[in-house]
Amino acid sequence: xxxxxxxxxxxxxxHGQEGQYFRIWIVNVLLGIVTLxxxxxxxxxxxxxxxxxxxEMGGGxxxxxxxxxxxxxxxxxxxxxYLAMNLANQSEDSFARLLGSILMVVAVLAAPWLWAxxxxxxxxxxxxxxxxxxxxxxxxxxxVASWPLLAIAVLFFCLAIxxxxxxxxxxxxxxGLVFAIxxxxxLCLALLQYNYARLLVVETHIGAQGGRxxxxxxxxxxxxxxxxxxxxxxxxVIAAVxxxxxxxxxxxxxxxxxxxVLGIVLGFAGWYMAAVPAMAWREARTFQLMWNNxxxxxxxxxxxxxxxxSFVGLRVRNAIFSLLTLGLYRPFARVKVYxxxxxxxxxxLRGGTEALVGELARQQAEGGFTDALADGLGLDIIGx
Amino acid sequence: xxxxxxxxxxxxxxSQARPVLLRLAGEKKGRASLRLHALDIAAAPTLExxxxxxxxxxxxxxxxxxxxxxxxxxxxxxxxxxxxAWQQALQACGARVGVAQRLQGRWKLILVALLATALVVWAFxxxxxxxxxxxxxxxxxxxxxxxxxREALDQLERQGIIKPSGIAPARQAELRMRFxxxxxxxxxxARPQRSYAPTMDVQFRSGMGxxxxxxxxxxLVMTDDMVExxxxxxxxxxALMGVFxxxxxxxxxxxxTRRVIELGxxxxxxxxxxGDISGVATTGATLLAALAYSRDHExxxxxxxxxxxxxxxxxxxxxxxLLLAADKAHSGSRxxxxxxxxxxxxxxxxxxxxxxxxxxxxEACARS
Numbered sequence: 001x002x003x004x005x006x007x008x009x010x011x012x013x014x015h016g017q018e019g020q021y022f023r024i025w026i027v028n029v030l031l032g033i034v035t036l037x038x039x040x041x042x043x044x045x046x047x048x049x050x051x052x053x054x055x056e057m058g059g060g061x062x063x064x065x066x067x068x069x070x071x072x073x074x075x076x077x078x079x080x081x082y083l084a085m086n087l088a089n090q091s092e093d094s095f096a097r098l099l100g101s102i103l104m105v106v107a108v109l110a111a112p113w114l115w116a117x118x119x120x121x122x123x124x125x126x127x128x129x130x131x132x133x134x135x136x137x138x139x140x141x142x143x144v145a146s147w148p149l150l151a152i153a154v155l156f157f158c159l160a161i162x163x164x165x166x167x168x169x170x171x172x173x174x175x176g177l178v179f180a181i182x183x184x185x186x187l188c189l190a191l192l193q194y195n196y197a198r199l200l201v202v203e204t205h206i207g208a209q210g211g212r213x214x215x216x217x218x219x220x221x222x223x224x225x226x227x228x229x230x231x232x233x234x235x236x237v238i239a240a241v242x243x244x245x246x247x248x249x250x251x252x253x254x255x256x257x258x259x260x261v262l263g264i265v266l267g268f269a270g271w272y273m274a275a276v277p278a279m280a281w282r283e284a285r286t287f288q289l290m291w292n293n294x295x296x297x298x299x300x301x302x303x304x305x306x307x308x309x310s311f312v313g314l315r316v317r318n319a320i321f322s323l324l325t326l327g328l329y330r331p332f333a334r335v336k337v338y339x340x341x342x343x344x345x346x347x348x349l350r351g352g353t354e355a356l357v358g359e360l361a362r363q364q365a366e367g368g369f370t371d372a373l374a375d376g377l378g379l380d381i382i383g384x
Numbered sequence: 385x386x387x388x389x390x391x392x393x394x395x396x397x398x399s400q401a402r403p404v405l406l407r408l409a410g411e412k413k414g415r416a417s418l419r420l421h422a423l424d425i426a427a428a429p430t431l432e433x434x435x436x437x438x439x440x441x442x443x444x445x446x447x448x449x450x451x452x453x454x455x456x457x458x459x460x461x462x463x464x465x466x467x468x469a470w471q472q473a474l475q476a477c478g479a480r481v482g483v484a485q486r487l488q489g490r491w492k493l494i495l496v497a498l499l500a501t502a503l504v505v506w507a508f509x510x511x512x513x514x515x516x517x518x519x520x521x522x523x524x525x526x527x528x529x530x531x532x533x534r535e536a537l538d539q540l541e542r543q544g545i546i547k548p549s550g551i552a553p554a555r556q557a558e559l560r561m562r563f564x565x566x567x568x569x570x571x572x573x574a575r576p577q578r579s580y581a582p583t584m585d586v587q588f589r590s591g592m593g594x595x596x597x598x599x600x601x602x603x604l605v606m607t608d609d610m611v612e613x614x615x616x617x618x619x620x621x622x623a624l625m626g627v628f629x630x631x632x633x634x635x636x637x638x639x640x641t642r643r644v645i646e647l648g649x650x651x652x653x654x655x656x657x658x659g660d661i662s663g664v665a666t667t668g669a670t671l672l673a674a675l676a677y678s679r680d681h682e683x684x685x686x687x688x689x690x691x692x693x694x695x696x697x698x699x700x701x702x703x704x705x706l707l708l709a710a711d712k713a714h715s716g717s718r719x720x721x722x723x724x725x726x727x728x729x730x731x732x733x734x735x736x737x738x739x740x741x742x743x744x745x746x747e748a749c750a751r752s
Contacts, residue, residue, distance in 0.1 A: 015451070023488040024442075026498065031484060033501050046484065049441040053454060059401075060394070063454040063462055065439075127454075129401070130394020130461035207399070326665040354400040 005351035009303075014342040016054035018332040024050055025331040041071035052126070055342060058353040060129035066121065081107075112146040113139070115196070123204060129353065137203040145195035148188040155185055183228075190224040191217075201294050209297040215290055223289065227282035231274050238270035272319070280315030284308045291345050299350050306344035314340060385410040387473035389465065393420065396461030406465070408473045411435050414480030418455075420463070431460060438463075442485040443471060509650070509673050514680065517645040521638040526582055529601030529641060536599055537587075549588035550608055559611075560586045562621055563628045569696035574688065576637050584632055594710045598631035600640035606631075610710070617709045619702045626689055626703025626741075633688030639681040646677050682731050687749035690741065704738035 028043035045068050052062035081103070088100025107114075116137055123133040159181050166174050194217060201211040246266065284306055291304035318333035386409040392401040407419040415435035422428035440455040453470050455463040487493055540546045549556070563586055572578055582602035594609040606627065614623045634640065654670045693700055711734040731737070740749075 023491075023494065026494055027484050027488045030487070030494070030497055030501055033505065042484070046442060053441050056452075060399075060464065061452060061454050063456060064441075065456045065458075065462075127396075127456075127462055129399040130396045131399055132396070326668075354398070 007348050007350050008352075010058040010347040010349060010353070012055065012057045012342050012345045012347065014055055014339045016050060016335055016339070018335045021050060021335045022331045041075045042068055045071060051338060057128065057347055058349060060353070063127040064125055065127060066125040112142050112149070116142050116199075119200060128206070131206055134205045135200065135203055136205075137199055141203075142199065145199050146192065148192040148195070151188045152185050152192075155181055155188070186224065186228065187221060190221055194220050197290065206296060209299055212295040212297060214293040214295075216293075219289055220286065223282055223285045227278045227285075230281055231278035234274035234277060235270065238274055242266035242270055272323075273316075276316055276319045277312050280312040281308060283315070284311040287341060287344075301348045303346045303348060304344050305346075306341065311340060385477045387476040389469045389473050391455075391463050391465040393422065393463050394461045396457075396459065401464065404463070406463070406473075408477050408479075410477035410479065414478060416474060416477050416479040420457075420460075431457075433457065433460075440470070442482070442488075443467065505653075509653070510676075513646050513649045513653075513673075514642070514677060516649065517642040518638075520645050521641040522577065522580075524600070524638070524641045526601055529582075529638075530603070533599035533601050533603040533640075537603065537605070541589075546589040546591040546605075546607070548590070550590055551588050551611060555611075556588050559588075559621065559624060563625060566625055566629065566692065566696055566698070567632070570692045571695055574691045574695060576684075576688075580636065580638070582635065584628075584635065586628065594713050596627050596631055598634040598640070600635065600638065602632075602635050604628055604631045604635070609713075610706075613709055613713060614702075614706055617705065619706050619709075622693075622698050623702035623706040625698060626693055626700065627706065629689035629692040630685045630703075632692065633685035634681065636688065637681070637684050639685070643677065643681070647674060650674060679732050682737075686737060686741065690744055690749060694744065700741050700744060704741040707734055707738050707741070 024046060028039070028046065031039040032043060045064065045066060048064045048066075052064045055062045085100055085103050085107070088096045088103065091097055091100070116135075120135045123135040126133050159178070166177065194215075198213050198215070201213040204211045285308060288304050288306050288308075291302045291306075295301040314336055318329070318336065321329040322333055386407055388405065388407050391404055391406050393404040394401060403423045405421045405423055407421075408416050409419070411417050411434075417435055418433040418438050420431040420433070438455055438457050440453055443453075451467055453465050453467040455465060455470070457463055487497065537546075563584065567584060572581075575581060584602045584604055587603065587605045588608065588611070589605055590608040592607050592609075594607060594613045596604070596606040596610055598604050606624070610627065611624060614621075650670050650673055654666045654673075689703070690700060693703070
């Protein structure tokens with residue numbers, strides 16, 4: 001490698017168009033109905049391929065190479081197991097119910113490992129300039145990173161066993177405690193996301209180069225708390241306004257039924273309108289934090305200039321249009337969100353794009369079952 | 385038939401692009417094979433790929449506007465080609481494209497296919513599901529239906545929703561007797577399924593306002609308020625018999641069992657068809673269809689009640705009046721004239737029902 005190569009900026013570009021994706025999506029929906037859902041793996045693959053093929057970075061498009069046969073096997077396996085579990089739990093037979101419970105416990109215990117297999121499958125079949133991404137976490141760090149899951153379970157267990165005794169202390173104490181527990185659970189969930197994101201970056205390799213992660217826990221959690229604050233303030237404002245309207249309506253017209261309906265509609269809209277901007281705000285801030293603090297070994301850094309205001313605006317617009325069109329707007333929303341996120345990122349690469357050397361095509365024995373099953377989980381790659 | 389084009393090859397070992405010459409050749413069944421010749425190294429060996437050993441994503445536009453296309457060569461890395469050149473080369477060697485790709489190139493075709501699918505789905509929800517549920521419900525064993533009903537009634541009692549009746553046992557026995565006589569006089573042909581004739585178990589309970597309901601297997605429950613309401617309005621026992629006849633109709637048509645099956649099919653179907661569009665649409669569609677099924681059941685039960693009452697020469701008007709009175713008692717001060725929301729009800733509009741009852745069914749019951 002060149003000892004003192006210059007650093008070149010490569011902006012990420014997305015060439016997809018809303019109309020194109022709408023047609024892909026509607027054809028997927030159509031074929032899904034006609035085949036009674038069996039088309040799902042093909043649909044999923046075509047969707048990912050569309051987004052990847054149109055994402056360009058450093059003179060190369062992304063490529064999704066998962067064989068559709070494996071995706072189909074995973075889909076059927078997952079569907080079969082899910083169905084078996086449901087049937088067993090509703091069965092009259094106590095032995096079947098026991099089996100169902102055992103299966104459930106196994107599924108919960110295996111969840112982190114399943115997540116890792118799913119990610120491994122996805123990344124292994126993601127190629128850029130002919131190079132595959134390798135994600136290979138060891139089992140121990142994976143389960144250590146999953147500790148917030150255990151914490152959440154313990155929290156809710158405590159809440160459940162103390163629920164009956166608590167009522168004696170009055171509603172304020174109960175409400176406060178419930179709020180505290182929910183807050184802690186939210187923080188645990190955020191920590192779990194942080195740990196998994198970190199694992200995903202640190203344990204992923206392209207060629208011989210590993211990912212680099214400099215995101216700190218503090219700022220990450222602060223964003224979650226701030227988003228929660230935004231949601232509460234927005235909700236309070238909307239509740240006050242709709243309460244005023246409601247009283248006016250009830251007093252003015254004496255129409256109890258009408259005002260109840262109006263109250264429900266306003267309440268729902270309020271909840272929705274408070275949650276969407278807060279979640280969008282958190283998404284944008286987290287996205288900036290992550291992409292400004294990750295890279296690939298000493299070779300590459302990312303920079304992100306996503307504008308929080310425009311992203312929140314986009315999410316709110318999308319939510320309103322999706323609701324008004326009963327969901328038909330969703331493919332448009334998806335493309336717009338993906339484009340805005342994608343094009344906010346710039347890759348700063350030391351040396352040319354030709355410098356990466358792949359691990360010599362390692363033909364490892366493929367763990368068919370887990371990968372296939374994990375794929376059935378359908379963890380979305382295109383996060384929009 | 386074959387075609388030649390140039391491309392950039394990433395061999396999967398480094399991120400370096402290598403110039404290559406490609407040759408696509410037509411094979412059997414509209415497939416194509418590929419030969420790849422590296423241009424950067426003199427005397428590099430030619431790689432050959434049979435059909436199926438290389439894949440490329442669909443084109444998204446009919447004309448193939450995608451500027452660049454990445455072809456997957458499996459373990460041999462990937463190939464970066466110009467989209468239009470690749471499609472033209474494929475066409476030149478006679479390769480065919482898949483259904484999805486052909487569909488998404490044409491707006492009109494998509495629209496027609498969508499309309500056709502919507503029509504099929506609608507027809508299935510309107511007629512297919514009720515028919516299927518009717519067929520399946522025929523096979524439900526009576527003992528199982530009875531066990532489920534007992535369990536449901538016990539559950540309601542345990543939750544305190546209904547309590548033991550305050551009606552004198554003698555009065556209960558009298559009403560039971562009258563209904564048994566009525567049942568005996570009902571011709572076999574009135575039953576929707578001749579072989580299915582469970583004995584009706586008439587029960588009285590307090591709670592739930594003026595109400596009556598039927599559980600699968602012949603468990604008919606009437607609330608104390610309903611009996612009182614009939615007395616208060618000066619309506620004779622014929623009115624109560626009419627209500628029992630209506631509930632017996634639910635039992636004989638196996639509406640309880642059918643409803644469970646219908647909702648199951650509906651939920652699974654809606655999740656499948658509309659799941660990718662939106663949760664709001666799924667829930668809304670399921671709700672509307674479930675309400676439509678429920679109204680159909682009420683209509684069937686009404687028609688059965690009419691047949692049963694007419695068979696023993698009982699008047700229908702008292703039952704109609706009781707319906708109106710119960711409706712008034714439920715809605716309190718609510719004014720009439722909300723029938724515009726007919727498709728949002730579990731029961732058909734009460735005024736219309738009462739009129740149909742007084743007229744002895746009319747065209748609504750023409751089928752039976």
